[in-house]
Amino acid sequence: QSALTQPPSVSGSPGQSVTISCTGASSDVGSYNRVSWYQQPPGTAPKLMIYEVTNRPSGVPDRFSGSKSGNTASLTISGLQAEDEADYYCSSYTSNSTFVFGTGTKVTVL
Amino acid sequence: EVQLVESGGGLVQPGGSLRLSCATSGFTFSSSWMHWVRQAPGKGLVWVSRIKSDGSITSYADSVKGRFTISRDNAKNTLYLQMNSLRAEDTAVYYCGPQGHYAFDIWGQGTMVTVSS
Numbered sequence: 001q002s003a004l005t006q007p008p009s010v011s012g013s014p015g016q017s018v019t020i021s022c023t024g025a026s027s028d029v030g031s032y033n034r035v036s037w038y039q040q041p042p043g044t045a046p047k048l049m050i051y052e053v054t055n056r057p058s059g060v061p062d063r064f065s066g067s068k069s070g071n072t073a074s075l076t077i078s079g080l081q082a083e084d085e086a087d088y089y090c091s092s093y094t095s096n097s098t099f100v101f102g103t104g105t106k107v108t109v110l
Numbered sequence: 111e112v113q114l115v116e117s118g119g120g121l122v123q124p125g126g127s128l129r130l131s132c133a134t135s136g137f138t139f140s141s142s143w144m145h146w147v148r149q150a151p152g153k154g155l156v157w158v159s160r161i162k163s164d165g166s167i168t169s170y171a172d173s174v175k176g177r178f179t180i181s182r183d184n185a186k187n188t189l190y191l192q193m194n195s196l197r198a199e200d201t202a203v204y205y206c207g208p209q210g211h212y213a214f215d216i217w218g219q220g221t222m223v224t225v226s227s
Contacts, residue, residue: 001173036212045220047217048213051215057215091155091213093212096169098169100157101147101156103154
């Protein structure tokens with residue numbers, strides 16, 4: 001149950017786009033469209049941003065989008081805003097009927 | 111309004127035990143798979159355990175298997191996590207929540223567990 005691999009940090013200027021990768025294995029990300037993404041500003045509980053690879057819950061801006069190719073999922077934030085500065089985590093269901101989170105990525109708005 | 115209130119955390123010595131509770135309201139608890147997720151101070155999220163709506167199926171992360179037990183009381187809309195043989199590396203904020211679309215769509219504020227002598 002190794003954590004999914006994410007870059008430690010990404011940054012961008014307001015209005016730019018940033019993409020966060022989430023690399024797993026054929027036993028998790030590669031086998032299921034059950035990847036989700038979470039936003040966690042400092043000192044707060046996580047918030048679901050994307051589920052089942054591409055779906056946004058009600059209330060999440062359409063600036064947030066998800067995709068997947070092979071064993072790697074991605075979260076793209078378009079039109080970056082100051083309020084998007086936070087830690088982001090991916091998660092996937094696994095072939096062992098468990099879940100695994102990613103290592104986390106800090107998004108900085110320059 | 112959906113509410114998740116975790117409780118039962120605190121300071122415990124290595125080798126000790128704690129029982130966490132998660133009181134819920136505002137959604138159909140008895141129909142929901144439920145999970146525990148933890149986050150050590152300054153670290154990332156780690157999935158801990160899950161339990162089926164009727165309690166018949168449970169899963170655990172390797173790091174807690176054999177030491178932690180997840181359970182639920184559907185009559186009380188409450189989820190539990192019995193934690194035994196606690197280690198320093200179990201120190202974390204513990205969150206509970208329901209599973210929706212193989213994701214964790216509702217989060218409480220968590221309860222802090224500190225394992226230290």
